[in-house]
Amino acid sequence: MDAMALLLDRQSHGRLEAPAPTAEQMELIYRAALRAPDHGELRPWRFIEYTGTGRETLGSMFARAEQEDNPDISDRTLEKARSKPLRAPVVIAIVASVTPNHKVPRIEQVISAGCAAHAMLYAAHAQGLGAMWRTGGFAHHSCVRQAMGLEKDDELVGFLYLGHCTQGDRTLKPLEPDDFVERIQA
């Protein structure tokens, strides 16, 4: 795939189905993540991959978070939270693993992990896979953070849902660079 076409045409796919990406495809996705810009070579990221029934572990975390916020929650809402990770055959939690009190500020380390997630979206698209970056209501919940072993300064930058697209591309709303760029020329 042409690199510019990749950059200009990528889009998110929320409806994803099996089969899961192959081991070779996953390897390339992680390798792309590891090429993210990284001030100080801190490698401020880690990835937790949920597949098969492993996704139920993540669903249980979501359900626990939901229940903690609202103990009187209905079974239906609880089940909805629990089933969220089943929306794709692979879900990857991307954690900004932050080195505290470092000359590279925390925000730069979190951005770096975000860049890794971004690279993963492109690596998926380049291989004909569908992907979507989600945080939902749970990524920053103390329950989920604790279950994933996040340290105080860490950040869960999101969940990457990965699989095969069930639908074609949607028509994108055109955006114009001139609406976002300020040019200082003198």
Ligand SMILES: Cc1cc2nc3c(=O)[nH]c(=O)nc-3n(C[C@H](O)[C@H](O)[C@H](O)COP(=O)(O)O)c2cc1C
């Ligand atoms: C940090 C982050 C978190 C996001 N969380 C969600 C989410 O929880 N739910 C959602 O529908 N979209 C979420 N999005 C947006 C989608 O990933 C996607 O970018 C959006 O639907 C636009 O689609 P596009 O990527 O094709 O332009 C998130 C994006 C980012 C960068």
